[in-house]
Amino acid sequence: xxxIIIKNLKFWYGKKQVLDDINLLIENKKIxxxxxxxxxxxxxxxxxxxxxxxxISSSKIEGNLIYNNKDIHKDYEDVSILRxxxxxxxxxxxxxxxxxxxxxxxxxxxxGIKDKEILKKIVEESLKRxxxxxxxxxxxxxxxxxxxxxxxxRLCITRALAINPDVILLDEPCSALDPIATAKIEKLLIKxxxxxxxxxxxxxxxxxxxxxxxxxxxxxxxxxxxxETKSLFVKPKNKLTKDYINGExx
Amino acid sequence: xxxxxxxxxxxxxxxxxxxxxxxxxxxxxxLYVIINGYKVINFRFLTTMWNHQDITQGGIFPAIxxxxxxxxxxxxxxxxxxxCTAIYISEYAKENYFTNMVKISIRNLAGVPSVxxxxxxxxxxxxxxxxxxxxxxxxxxxxxMTLPWIITSSEESIKSVPNSFREAxxxxxxxxxxxxxxxVVPSSLGGMxxxxxxxxxxxVGETAPIIMVGATFYISYLPTSPTDKFMALPYxxxxxxxxxxxxxxxxYALGTALVxxxxxxxxxxxxxxxxxxxxKKKEW
Ligand SMILES: Nc1ncnc2c1ncn2[C@@H]1O[C@H](COP(=O)(O)OP(=O)(O)OP(=O)(O)O)[C@@H](O)[C@H]1O
Ligand SMILES: [Mg+2]
Numbered sequence: 001x002x003x004i005i006i007k008n009l010k011f012w013y014g015k016k017q018v019l020d021d022i023n024l025l026i027e028n029k030k031i032x033x034x035x036x037x038x039x040x041x042x043x044x045x046x047x048x049x050x051x052x053x054x055x056i057s058s059s060k061i062e063g064n065l066i067y068n069n070k071d072i073h074k075d076y077e078d079v080s081i082l083r084x085x086x087x088x089x090x091x092x093x094x095x096x097x098x099x100x101x102x103x104x105x106x107x108x109x110x111x112g113i114k115d116k117e118i119l120k121k122i123v124e125e126s127l128k129r130x131x132x133x134x135x136x137x138x139x140x141x142x143x144x145x146x147x148x149x150x151x152x153x154r155l156c157i158t159r160a161l162a163i164n165p166d167v168i169l170l171d172e173p174c175s176a177l178d179p180i181a182t183a184k185i186e187k188l189l190i191k192x193x194x195x196x197x198x199x200x201x202x203x204x205x206x207x208x209x210x211x212x213x214x215x216x217x218x219x220x221x222x223x224x225x226x227x228e229t230k231s232l233f234v235k236p237k238n239k240l241t242k243d244y245i246n247g248e249x250x
Numbered sequence: 251x252x253x254x255x256x257x258x259x260x261x262x263x264x265x266x267x268x269x270x271x272x273x274x275x276x277x278x279x280x281l282y283v284i285i286n287g288y289k290v291i292n293f294r295f296l297t298t299m300w301n302h303q304d305i306t307q308g309g310i311f312p313a314i315x316x317x318x319x320x321x322x323x324x325x326x327x328x329x330x331x332x333x334c335t336a337i338y339i340s341e342y343a344k345e346n347y348f349t350n351m352v353k354i355s356i357r358n359l360a361g362v363p364s365v366x367x368x369x370x371x372x373x374x375x376x377x378x379x380x381x382x383x384x385x386x387x388x389x390x391x392x393x394x395m396t397l398p399w400i401i402t403s404s405e406e407s408i409k410s411v412p413n414s415f416r417e418a419x420x421x422x423x424x425x426x427x428x429x430x431x432x433x434v435v436p437s438s439l440g441g442m443x444x445x446x447x448x449x450x451x452x453x454v455g456e457t458a459p460i461i462m463v464g465a466t467f468y469i470s471y472l473p474t475s476p477t478d479k480f481m482a483l484p485y486x487x488x489x490x491x492x493x494x495x496x497x498x499x500x501x502y503a504l505g506t507a508l509v510x511x512x513x514x515x516x517x518x519x520x521x522x523x524x525x526x527x528x529x530k531k532k533e534w
Binding site: 050052055057080081083084087088090092094095096097106107109110111156159160163 | 344345412414415417418419420421422423424425428432433436437
């Protein structure tokens with residue numbers, strides 16, 4: 001089943017074209033990895049999907065992104081509804097300067113949920129889903145900055161999970177973390193895959209190979225190759241993909 | 251190597267001399283005021299009405315009271331407007347020619363001499379709006395003067411909130427207003443209040459503008475309405491130091507100066523406490 005359809009997507013920052021005619025079908029309840037050299041437009045593509053690029057006034061977009069039979073740019077009068085369904089986790093852990101509890105409940109409170117009991121319940125559930133509960137249950141009221149970098153990033157994932165998204169976008173979520181913290185996040189993502197669609201940008205080929213079902217290779221704003229992760233890494237169809245992977249691995 | 255070391259020592263000493271010079275001037279002013287002013291300070295001096303016939307028989311309570319009222323008046327007028335303007339400029343306003351012009355104008359206004367604000371206050375609040383020379387006219391005039399200071403310092407404070415906080419909030423489905431209310435303002439409030447209080451303590455020390463729009467050297471009653479005239483510490487001090495014939499005037503001027511400095515000091519202490527309380531949260 002297809003979750004997001006991307007049709008003839010083009011994107012500009014000012015006069016500079018960053019995405020050129022992207023066509024993709026993102027599959028439901030799978031992990032899709034997005035790889036490619038720095039500056040090829042991975043983050044930009046990801047940020048088109050939850051309309052984070054709306055914040056950049058000079059940007060221009062053409063083409064369609066279809067999510068649940070709705071055009072992301074045209075059919076969502078209230079963009080916050082879209083962003084509640086398509087969550088995002090950023091490269092650098094960015095918890096708010098608030099307590100752990102307030103961080104996790106932020107999205108719920110923004111959605112207008114005030115009932116303390118409900119908030120408590122969902123915060124606990126979300127932290128358990130993210131396997132963070134045992135580490136923080138005794139200090140929900142302490143600052144999120146008291147957590148380690150890896151825990152902070154898992155808190156950011158928890159925060160996104162709390163509003164129960166359908167799709168979750170991750171932009172190099174492990175690039176600031178050590179291998180152990182990275183392994184924990186990878187494990188978590190594989191577990192979450194049963195419930196939601198995951199798209200992850202990564203510079204780490206090994207990571208893409210370990211966790212993803214499908215992989216997209218991008219270069220200069222174009223999709224060069226999109227296929228099953230196994231076949232893309234084992235026998236890439238395109239020579240450019242091959243060069244990139246070989247450069248990275250050998 | 252040796253040459254580099256002597257060079258380093260040389261520059262290091264220049265910096266040190268500059269610092270010592272600053273400390274010397276500050277220390278000198280403070281000591282001068284304290285040594286010469288403390289003698290006149292007593293309970294009566296701080297709490298009783300001014301006695302125009304024999305200044306040793308009265309106190310400067312009306313001036314203290316007037317300055318405090320003025321400070322409150324300025325705060326009410328300039329803090330909310332200043333902070334809201336700064337939020338609008340840095341969070342909502344689109345980057346364009348008009349916004350830039352507004353920003354530049356505000357920065358320029360911050361440098362306009364206070365006496366010019368006095369003139370404006372006299373023409374606009376006192377005469378045109380017919381408020382007369384009064385506490386409200388003085389509060390509005392000094393409020394206008396403080397506004398650009400508060401706006402610029404609040405803008406800086408808002409700018410120092412990392413963009414990643416805003417992005418995280420928006421990505422969780424929060425609206426722009428929710429983001430501002432729940433993330434941007436709490437993170438920058440300490441800086442905004444610091445800038446505001448600093449601006450207000452400077453404004454309360456102003457003399458020139460309040461002479462033009464409402465302060466008076468002597469009234470026999472405390473102001474009870476915003477349209478009353480009022481006494482204020484800086485103006486009181488100015489008259490005592492330059493125009494008063496009593497042989498005790500100089501000592502009383504210095505005593506008044508000491509009270510004014512203490513008032514400023516108390517406000518700065520307030521800033522210190524706010525900073526301390528908000529610092530725990532601010533650890534990015
Ligand atoms: N806000 C912006 N304004 C203008 N140009 C931008 C902006 N953000 C990104 N770009 C440019 O768009 C191009 C694509 O950027 P993008 O961040 O999508 O690349 P990326 O593939 O995510 O790179 P990286 O792997 O380094 O994160 C780059 O050339 C970048 O300089
Ligand atoms: Mg990127």
